[in-house]
Amino acid sequence: MPSLTRDEAVARADLLTVSLMEVELDLDRGAQTFGSVTRIHLTASGDGQTFVDVKPETLHRATIDGADLDVTSLREGRLPLAVTAGEHVVEVEATMAYSHDGEGLHRATDPADGEDYVFSHLFLDAAPAVFACIDQPDVKAPYAVSVKAPPEWHVIGNGSGTIADGGVWHLAQTRPLSTYFVALCAGPYVSVTDEHDGIRLGLWARRSLRQQLQEHAPEMLEVTRRSFDYFHSIFGIRYPFDDYDQVFVPEFNAGAMENPGCVVVRDAYLFRGAVGRDELLTRANTISHEMAHMWFGDLVSPQWWDDLWLNESFAEYMAHRCLVEATEYTEAWVDSTMSRKSWGYGAERSPSTHPVAGSPAPDAKSALANFDGISYAKGAAVIRQLIEFIGDDAFLEGIRDYLTEHSFGNGTLAGFLAAMSRASGQDLAAWSAAWLETSGVDTIAVDRAAGTVTRRAPADHPAQRPHALDIATYSGGVESSRTTLTLETDSAPVAGVDLTAPLVLPNAGDRTWATPLLDEQSLAALRTELPAMTDAQARAVIWVGLRDGAALGQVDPRLLVDLGEAALVTETNDSIFSRAGMHLTNRVIRVLLPEEEQDAARARMTAVGEQVLATAEPGSSLALHAARLVARTTDDVEGRLVPWAHGRDLPVGLEGDADFRWILIGQLTRRGILTGDEVDEALAQDRTMTGQLGALTARAAIPTEAGKAAAWADLTTNRERSNHELVAIAAGFWGPADRSLVEPYVERYFADIPPMSAWLGEDALARVATMAYPSRFVSERTLELSRATLARTDIDQGVRRAIVDAQSELEEALASRRAFPAARP
Known part of the structure; x- marks a missing residue:
């Protein structure tokens, strides 16, 4: 499907303003599909041709102001739309498919008890697979969501929920959100709840993880409370959304996602066995990181994807600062050096290195390719350098200025620098050019x-x-x-x-x-x-x-x-x-x-x-x-x-x-x-x-x-496997002492992995491609095959980035072995 270009996004945002999104989902239709009805209340600044984003299993009907649209005109997720100046309501009814790759509305079955669980992950462009929308970060709108679910299910979303007759949940209307922050979790989730400073707190997990949830809840809630207190004290703006739920879900692609009021977290953080202090620190950092996003990313969202660093760099820095100053994890910066900065330095060594900010992203998927350790770890390190440059008081004043000016709107690098310049009285153009707008590590x-x-x-x-x-x-x-x-x-x-x-x-x-x-x-x-x-x-x-x-x-x-x-x-x-x-x-x-x-x-x-x-x-x-x-x-x-x-x-x-x-x-x-x-x-x-x-x-x-x-066939041809299952298979494949057993699969990797984009989402496949790369085979032959693959023009962008980075590490290994060869017998 085509990726939304920046030029298209600018033109559409100039034409359309969305005032309200009404979304009705029916999750009580079985394990394969769900119903989706969307009413988009919008205003057009003039007459024009545009499109609505929707990626259905079946598109049943679409109307504008009650007049039918031609559903057969849907092409590659885009439904053409002609508008005249003024207010309109676009209604779209569709049947959507649950995903198994961690994107869109993911449905997983817990083998412990056979129960099904659903969660949404709409970053970066997966929202249209759940509801029709104007899918770009600078078109923000309030959401009124209702969900029909099986009677034993609980529904959690951005707004607090109440259940009405007929098993329909109504979620409180939200403040303006970008499409990729809309959250929905549904299933027989169990919870531990609390309240702090007038905010209702909820921790949720699969029923089979009730014991782990209850065991870990006190520590997680303590980090949550301390993080709220700390961020309230330095941002000068109270938490701007509804209840604060953290939902631990299965088969999640990332560590967590900062949906306002409904943070989705991978449930591996509900440790079921022995756990190290560094693992608890990592979880605490994730909790604090996602909360920092309630201000950086959610309250103020990037205008376009190349300013994602305004989300991640700040959350990365703020979480570590919060842990050190407000929790027992005073060693958080040491952990940052070992885990986060080493990740970022690796990204800097790769040919895919890029600036923290100001890196032009002509389309959405290009921006995703630049979403890595540089966006997180280097960005956080650069913020520490900014504080050294202008002082902490000016930095905090600039943050408050930036958040206040752009609340419930969108931010840019220029807007951020303007706020910091006002607070510090310094021109930051040269500093930004050196630190934010150039690549490489000195x-x-x-x-x-x-x-x-x-x-x-x-x-x-x-x-x-x-x-x-x-x-x-x-x-x-x-x-x-x-x-x-x-x-x-x-x-x-x-x-x-x-x-x-x-x-x-x-x-x-x-x-x-x-x-x-x-x-x-x-x-x-x-x-x-x-x-x-x-x-x-x-x-x-x-x-x-x-x-x-x-x-x-x-x-x-x-x-x-x-x-x-x-x-x-x-x-x-x-x-x-x-x-x-x-x-x-x-x-x-x-x-x-x-x-x-x-x-x-x-x-x-x-x-x-x-x-x-x-x-x-x-x-x-x-x-x-x-x-x-x-x-x-x-x-x-x-x-x-x-x-x-x-x-x-x-x-x-x-x-x-x-x-x-x-x-x-x-x-x-x-x-x-x-x-x-x-x-x-x-x-x-x-x-x-x-x-x-x-x-x-x-x-x-x-x-x-x-x-x-059998393992290779399971990895590369079984379309029923979830994203996590594929990564697990790849993790075990290359390890035998007898290398000859897997050597034939070096060439097959480059032939068999890229075509998996036909059924696996880009983010999920990139993770599989990284884990499955034959890095154990440090040879010129592997490098030759890798380079030949990258020379192809039919490779999915996520797979390409995974191979580029893995190949860079292969080249490092070859160079190391040349520089420090084995001693001759």
Whole structure:
């Protein structure tokens, strides 16, 4: 289907204003389709030809002011519409299809009890698959929604709901919303409710997750209350919508979606087994992030998709700030460095890198291709630099100005900069051009001999970015000096730091967006300094800097393995231990190291896990992560994998943990020790959605020709699979020790994955394409096949972006292996 262009959106917004959307949905028609009736109350500024967006299974009728429209004129989701100046009502009746790819109105069946659950996800252009509309972010309108549902179902939406005779739910009319924020969740959901500061709070989940919901509700509600208090205190505008519901739904594509008053969250956050503190922090960050969107994104929405950063960068920054200042998760910026900024730096290294803002998006799908770690993590880092530049008081004053001026409307980069300039009294044009409107990440290095600090922008993305940063030095793991400065030129003298110290660390506090390059003396000192360092933020900066260095072919991946062995055994921060451990096992060892060195390096990580498991407090978060590290890496089948899988000799806190058991089952299946029948037996003991996904991953890992053929066919031809099921299959496919079993599928990936766009949504397929990419096969042949695929003109944009990014990582791996080859025997 054609993607709405910016020119089309501008013309339509000039012609049409929508004053009210009336939407009637009938969800009581079975599991495949639902009824949709929409009345669009609009005003035309003049006579003109335009169109309504609608993507039905069947379009039954359409009228304007009671006169029939030609329903046979519908083409590719666009129903032509001729209007005259003045007010009109367009009514559209259609039968719509439920989706199974996480877009539109998604319907999922819970295998635990056979109950069905429905939720909407209308970002970026999926709203017309639920109701007819003028689908663009700058056409906002109030919504009056009614829903007919089965009698045992509960309906949750943007407005509080009441049920009338006939099983019809009426949701309170909303304030003006962009189409992609309309929310609907329906099914036999269960809830925990509360009230805070006059706002009714609701947490909702599948009936089979009632126990987990009740167990986790107190902590989640506490984060919710504290976030409300904090944002009210700094924004100067009260929460501007109705009740505040957070609905935990199955098979959601993202972490969460910020629908006003009805936040949709992936229900994997209702942890059913042992959980690490970093995982609780991630969930708390998601809760706070989505709440920040009630102001940034919902109250003020982007005028066009290339200003999505005004949503995500601010929510990313505000959530971390809120956690640090208003909750117990005071280490949130350390977690941001390890999880979020590393994601953003990876996006910056890719050929698909783009500016935070001002990147022209000629159509909606082009904007979606630029929706990544740059939009989130880099944008948040740039906001921290803006605060350094204009001061926090001016920043908060500018926010209040911006939100007040554009309330229930739309914002732009120009409007944001104008508000910040008024508050600070500074012209921000040059600052914006350097930080928001250019791509690339600078490197920051200290020259000990010259006593200077230098910055270097990427050659293909030149820029003059001023960096407010700090430089710290360490000896014996203890900070020996620190200085702060603003680097406005390519080189500047460094004063106030001990340049004779073993370790000199630029950007030690992670205040800016840059890759710290360590000098040779500092790199050599890491083996002794990093294990002894008490500054968690500095440790995180080192790990992420080394990650970048290894990806760029500047740091030997063996150094990262050495440091993992030396430093992770003394690591006390959950985010650092878990994220560094995952990066070492999944990327450094599995991809960057030569194949003949991988087994030995993996065994060293097993030893790290065993040592931490033996010394950490039993049942602690670090002990949990250590046990997971052992389970992922050990070759001790009889001493570890088999007894743990059978519930024997488990670490404290992992007794009965079904999720941990699926890790073990996957490892045993990958080795050919468990068969498909035994996977079925395990699934019979865990008939949940999570168990189903674990079984799909384990079954896809079966190391036989027949097993691989069946898994590949399931992945690439089974149109009944949900988005999450496909990702689970892809996750288990490439792992056998005998690489020859899957090598034929390297070529088949490039032939079989792109055509799946015929039945799978773009966002869902992009996730499948990323997970299924044959990254384990680091060869020129894989690169040749990848490049040939990207040369085709018939590739879906989401798949293209997934392959571009995966290919970039493949090229990094090839460069690393050339720079640091295996030693000759």
